[in-house]
Amino acid sequence: METIPFLTKEDVAALDSLLMHYLEKTSGTLTLVIDKGGTIIAQQGEIESIDIVIVSALAAGSFAATKELARRIGENEFSALYHQGVDRHIFMAALDEHTVIVTVFGDRTTIGLVRLFTVNVAAQLRTLLNQLRQRDGLEPKLVLEEDLPVVGENIFG
């Protein structure tokens, strides 16, 4: 199953713990786990100074766009991408067929270190995400039909 329909507080805590540890080791600025459609699954780091929703959408787009490039040279997909800036850089790696880890980092660390620790955390994240995908059942009911704005009331505007 591709989607993770919901994340409980415990799921988020488990993901956060892995990412926090990873960010400490890499001395990165920010890390995100996103699905390939651009939806954020987990985040850790300086989320106040960077618009993570937009970064996620663009990172997913960037990752997806290179798939065709990979195909042209006989690869199915590039498993990792690196964009180098002056002060800040971004590293993206596929966790599995559906999810990507995105890490923003500066001069406190190196791409080599980020790559190294990404390999370690990727295996742990893969296992956890697989468990979340395969989980049966739904959380207790969240929204009732009666909760929706009645006809005539707008959601926007």
Next chain:
Amino acid sequence: MSIINYANKEIQFKIVYYGPALCGKTTNLSYIHSQVAPENKGDLVSLATAADRTLFFDFLPLNAVVIKGFKTKFQLYTVPGQVIYNITRQLVLRSVDGIVFVADSQWEKMEENIESFKNLEENLTKQNLSLDTVPYVLQYNKRDMPHVAPINYMEYVLNNRKVRVQSFESVASTGQNVFSTLNAISRLLLYKFTKESDLANKRSKTTVLMSTVR
């Protein structure tokens, strides 16, 4: 696809504006961006060519109603309409929750509308999705132009599936029915979401919690 985060109390939905080249998809997002209060929107990001044609996608994140303490977040995307960018359209459609199909009402664009609609169906099929399951609405745009096709004709050529969907006559450049369209697809998504998560207490009576976003 939509994801509920019980820790952050958020639900995220992805809506894609689809349609032929120059039909007004980006104009829809620009108008929405211009009208929504700053605290309920992010930046409008456009990956466009120098001539302002969408190259990859436009993206606009919005916060909407609060339901039972959960923030609903809608992420609006457009696809590039030009025929050659089909792979890009497939990429943007990934994990889509709902679709707004924007058609150009001008007579001379009718063939492009039909082609684009067919292309949407094909691209969904490639992702094991279909318009039978993905909520969508139709928007007949550019109603202010001369030589537009009558609505009943547009309905005949575009809204002819087994289940007819909501459609809107619009002029996206002035905002006419832009929010009606967005509200309709958002409501469909929330409705589908409630159906899918509707396990118990179906008859419970609760209060609607609304947040005004404009």
